[in-house]
Every structure is written in C-alpha cells, then in structure tokens.
Amino acid sequence: MSDVLHALLFSTLDAAPALVFAALGAVLSERAGVVAVGVEGMMRVGAFCAAVAALAMPTPLAVGVGMLAGAALAAVHGFLTIRWRSDQVVSGIALNLVALAGGTFLLESLYGPNGTPPIQQLSRWELPGLASVPVLGALSGHSAPTYLALVLPFAFQFLLARTPLGLRLRAVGDKPHAVATLGLSVAGLRWGAVLGGGLLAGLGGAVLSTAVLDRFEQHTPAGLGFMALAAMVFGRWTPVGAFLAAAFFAFGNALRIGLVSSAPGLLELVPQGVLLALPYMLTLTLLTLQGQRSSAPAALGTPYEQESR
Amino acid sequence: MAERLKAILPSVLSVLLALAVCWALIAFTMTSGTATDAYLQMLWGGIGNWPSFLDGAAATVLTRPLGESAMKAALLTLTGLSVAVAFKVGLFNIGAQGQMILGALAAAVVGAQLSLPSALHVPAALLGAALAGAAWAGLAALLKLYRGVHEVISTIMLNWVAVSLVDNWLVIGPLRGVAEAGQSITGTAEIQATAVLPRLLGDLSRLNLGFPLALLLALAVWAWLARTRPGFETRAVGLGAEAARAAGVPVARRTGVAMALAGALAGLAGAVLVLGTEGRYPGTLGAPYGFDGIAIALIGNNHPLGATVAALFFGVLRAGGTRMQLLGVHKSFPELIQGLALLFVAGRMVWLAVLRRRQASPGSGPAPAAVTPSTEAPRV
Numbered sequence: 001m002s003d004v005l006h007a008l009l010f011s012t013l014d015a016a017p018a019l020v021f022a023a024l025g026a027v028l029s030e031r032a033g034v035v036a037v038g039v040e041g042m043m044r045v046g047a048f049c050a051a052v053a054a055l056a057m058p059t060p061l062a063v064g065v066g067m068l069a070g071a072a073l074a075a076v077h078g079f080l081t082i083r084w085r086s087d088q089v090v091s092g093i094a095l096n097l098v099a100l101a102g103g104t105f106l107l108e109s110l111y112g113p114n115g116t117p118p119i120q121q122l123s124r125w126e127l128p129g130l131a132s133v134p135v136l137g138a139l140s141g142h143s144a145p146t147y148l149a150l151v152l153p154f155a156f157q158f159l160l161a162r163t164p165l166g167l168r169l170r171a172v173g174d175k176p177h178a179v180a181t182l183g184l185s186v187a188g189l190r191w192g193a194v195l196g197g198g199l200l201a202g203l204g205g206a207v208l209s210t211a212v213l214d215r216f217e218q219h220t221p222a223g224l225g226f227m228a229l230a231a232m233v234f235g236r237w238t239p240v241g242a243f244l245a246a247a248f249f250a251f252g253n254a255l256r257i258g259l260v261s262s263a264p265g266l267l268e269l270v271p272q273g274v275l276l277a278l279p280y281m282l283t284l285t286l287l288t289l290q291g292q293r294s295s296a297p298a299a300l301g302t303p304y305e306q307e308s309r
Numbered sequence: 310m311a312e313r314l315k316a317i318l319p320s321v322l323s324v325l326l327a328l329a330v331c332w333a334l335i336a337f338t339m340t341s342g343t344a345t346d347a348y349l350q351m352l353w354g355g356i357g358n359w360p361s362f363l364d365g366a367a368a369t370v371l372t373r374p375l376g377e378s379a380m381k382a383a384l385l386t387l388t389g390l391s392v393a394v395a396f397k398v399g400l401f402n403i404g405a406q407g408q409m410i411l412g413a414l415a416a417a418v419v420g421a422q423l424s425l426p427s428a429l430h431v432p433a434a435l436l437g438a439a440l441a442g443a444a445w446a447g448l449a450a451l452l453k454l455y456r457g458v459h460e461v462i463s464t465i466m467l468n469w470v471a472v473s474l475v476d477n478w479l480v481i482g483p484l485r486g487v488a489e490a491g492q493s494i495t496g497t498a499e500i501q502a503t504a505v506l507p508r509l510l511g512d513l514s515r516l517n518l519g520f521p522l523a524l525l526l527a528l529a530v531w532a533w534l535a536r537t538r539p540g541f542e543t544r545a546v547g548l549g550a551e552a553a554r555a556a557g558v559p560v561a562r563r564t565g566v567a568m569a570l571a572g573a574l575a576g577l578a579g580a581v582l583v584l585g586t587e588g589r590y591p592g593t594l595g596a597p598y599g600f601d602g603i604a605i606a607l608i609g610n611n612h613p614l615g616a617t618v619a620a621l622f623f624g625v626l627r628a629g630g631t632r633m634q635l636l637g638v639h640k641s642f643p644e645l646i647q648g649l650a651l652l653f654v655a656g657r658m659v660w661l662a663v664l665r666r667r668q669a670s671p672g673s674g675p676a677p678a679a680v681t682p683s684t685e686a687p688r689v
Contacts, residue, residue, distance in 0.1 A: 091655045105334070
C-alpha cells in the first residue's frame, strides 16, 4: 500500500509544477484585471524556447530563456491590451493560435516532426535522510522546479494578501480608478502583473520540456494551459487555492495513469474519458454553485480608461 | 459606402500584413525563392492550377483543389458564423470546438444507426447535429443567464469536457465501430450510404452539399440579424443589455436563442465534416475548426457575410497549404497566417494610429485625431 502511495505521490510531484506555475501566472495576471486566456500559448513558447536553448547552453539557463520567451509573448498581450486597450480575450486567443501554428512551423522547419533533439534534463535532487522514509520519501529525487512549486504559491499568497504591493495589485483588478486616485500607475501595475504572469507561464512550459520530458514535443502543452485556467477558477483566484487545485488535478492525472497500467478492470467501471473530464466538470460545478458571488476580480477584462467611471 | 469600406479595410490590411510577415518568415528560415514558390503552390493548391489548365491539362486540376477549398471553407464558414452570432448578442463563444464535437458525434450516430431513405436521412443527421450543438451551447447560456457564470470560462471548460468524454470515452468505448474482417478501424461505425452528403460534381471533385448549405446559412443568418425583428432585438441586446431591457426586449430569451443558434451552427460544421468527408466520427476531429471560427469571425468583422468571405479566403489557403509540403513547409502554415491576421486585427488600433501619425506629420494638417477605443475590438 505504501508503495502505491509512494509511486502516486512521486509522479504527482513530478507532473504538478508545470500546472502550478501556469496557474500562478494566470492568478497574478487576472488578479490585476487582465484576462489570461493566452497562458496556453505562453507555455508553448516557453517550452519551445527552453528546449532549443538547452541545445546550446546549460539546462538551468535554458529554463530562464523559456521564462523570458513566455514574458515576451505576455509583453505583446500587455502592449495590445494595456497600452491599446484591445479586447483581452481576443488578444489571448490570437496569441494561442500564433504560438500553436508558429511552434509547429518552426519545429518542422528546424528539426522535423519528431520534436527537438533530446537535451540534458534538469538534474534531480536526492534529499539525504528522506529517501528511506516510507511515503514521505517521495519528496526526494525531484528537480528544482518541484520544490519551487511547493514554496512559490505561499510566497505569492503572502505577497497578495499581506504586502502593500499585493494590495495595489488586487485593487487594480477590482477598482482601478481607486488606485489611480492614490496617484499610482494602473498601467504600470498591470504591466508588472502581466509580465510576471508571462514569466511564470513560460516557466511552466520550460519545465515540461526540461524536467517532465527531455525535448519539445509537437503538441506541448496539449491543453495544460487551459487546465491551469480551470485550476485558477477552482482555486477562486487565490495563489494557494490555485496551487491546491492544480495539485489535485495533477494527482487525479497520476491516479488515472496509474490505474490504466495497474488496474484496467477499474477503468471499465469509470471510463478514462470521464476521469479526464473531471477537473473541468468540477470547475463548472463550483462556478454554478457559486453563482453571482463568483470570486473573479471585479474589473477583470475591462480596459482601464481614466475618463470612464 | 465609404463607411463600409472603412469597416472592411483594417481586416484586409491585417490579412495582407500577415501574408507578408509569413512570407518573410519562410524567406528567413529558407530562401526567398522558396517562400515565393511556396506561396504559389498554396495558391494553385487552393484555386486550381490555372497555368497547367491553360496549357491543356484536364479540368480536374481545377475542380479538385477548388473542391477541397470549398470543403474547408464550408467548415470555417459554419464555425465562424457560430462565433459571430454569439458576438452579436454580446457573448464570446469560445466553445464552438466543443459544440462541433457534439454535433459531429450526433451526425455520426444518426448516420450510422438509423435506416431512412436518403431524402430523410441527411436532414435527420443534420438536425441531430444542430440539436446536439445547440444543447451544448445552451448549457453555457443557462449558466450565464441563471448563475452568472462568465461564458468565456464555461465554454472553455465545456470544450474540454466534450473532448474528454467524446474522444477519450464514447468514440473509443461504447460507440466504437465494429471492425469487419480483421480490419482495425478508429472512430465510430461508418455512416450509411443514405446519410452521405451528395457530391455535386461526381468524380471531378469532393465538393459536396455542405458548401452550398454553409453559404445558404450565412445568407439566412445575415437576413435574420439584419432584416427581422428578433434579429434586431438580438443585436440590441449585444449593444446594451440594460437599454434593450428598458425598451422591452426579452433579453434572456434573445440571449438563449442566439447562443443555441451559435451552437447549432457549430454542430452543423461537425455534421458537414462527418457526413461529407470523414464518413464516421474519426479518432479525433483533427484541425481545431472551432477555434479557427473565432479568427474567422473577428477577421470578418463579426458580420455574417464578412465571416463568409474570410472563410472562403482561408479555406483556399488551408486547402492549398497541403501543397506547400512539397517545398518542406509544414501544412499548418496557413494557420499561422490566420493566427497572425487575428493578432493584427486585435491590434489594429496600433498600426492605424501609426499610419495616421505618418499622414499627419508631413503637411501642416490638423493634429492626429485622438484614437477612439470604442471602435476598437468587436464588442464582447
């Protein structure tokens, strides 16, 4: 039994970070009032650039390149939606489409259909003393992003809930005019949140190609960005909530994969497709129950205009 | 007329700009000669190889490519209309993909399981698809109207529910076609011959009834929106729900009907794919036509006929895209053009402002007018 738990926990901890980072990025951007439908595209760009960069430089540096690439795509989003007040959903969808088709085009023309050549994966850290403890031993033997993903959500929760900057970020997503009244820059705060969200989404993508896989695979991230959005909504737009939701989804996924290989009989009772649909159905159910009292930031999706009320 | 031209111009310029940028992209990764050749291949693959036809080749060098383009254009028209109709009532239908999946599945089931004469079977399958798509979209509308759930989030979630349940369960499980004589098949059982959309040109091309159907529906949607009272009320709700309510428009009903119509159109796209080309619900639906619909609707300025023109254009490019592979350019390249065009449409205030500034700077004309954000992106 503890072996099974260990294996489940281990694969959850391996798979969750990408989802956690992307969900955190989405939370950051949306709390500041900018819709984050483009997370999928930012992850894809991050994954691609990290994999390509890792061919030429040490992998940890390449992860940084992936983060910057995600931020670059976020900068386009910010330019269109903050500077020019374009529709945030349209801009995000456009970036997703560009990243999807552009990634395929560049991959095919540079490396062929089988993905980039294999790269050096991020090294795994063995935690001495922990490895032999039953179940908890699953904490040992992961790469750095896993440990970061366990800490970062709480840091962000502290930032948003307990610091002046966090208050300003939340205010800019709920009532930007109030922030402007204090003489603070609405655009500046939103830019910061959008770029930060891009860095995090890029990191999520980079983790996929440097820690989960060892290359950029053509379909990366295959909808994980949208699942990050689901985690954000399910976690009621809070960092720790999104983290818990993402971890829960990742655990469900690990359980599903585990069941496929170990207990195919169980899958005849509950088909795999139903398990796959579960995170999205749960999110929908939660939203339905919450109704009008949804915890979405009040000014989400509204471009800021000084003249408006 | 000048007004109308002004409305069309940004979309046309966005598409041209996207074409130019993508040409430069191939020229950059390969050579400029390859880029030009690839574009020519895309053109001949889309509208037919006129040079070789004029040199005396058989008519099929024209009809085959044109038929493929028409098929792609039909799908893009239907999903584009779906997104455009939802926009008109003020909703952003990101769920066209999921609605299309449900529609395709319904068409495949009705097409395979029922035995009807051809004159009834095709309409029955189309109706089933439209109803399935409408029901899936109706869920999002209900959530919006009665629980205040934002449709962007709910349709994204419904997309993934549809993909998971249909592609990863029904199609590989309960509804999987029975393999005959040792053949292994993916997807549902093949539809019966009576449910196949009739081909219009016989063996000359794969052009089928789906294309005229899509064009007819585009005209009908346009007429409904522009010329009928419910259509007018629908647009009024999209422009301002509160004002419409004050004027006595039944806002909830208009919203629900428009969203159901949007779902029905996306569902029909699924039916056209299944009944016209695939002959069954394949393992997966392939290209995400539902998401393409968003690009098509917005490039078409959210106008039913504009979306149709955009769909025809990108149908040609997408059909011709397969020919680009001859030169080592991936067949998804036209999707990149489409995505960039959407990005440029989204950011059109940027370069319109740049153009205006440039126009204003040489002469002593009036200072550039302030950019009015109200004419910017389509209302969502």
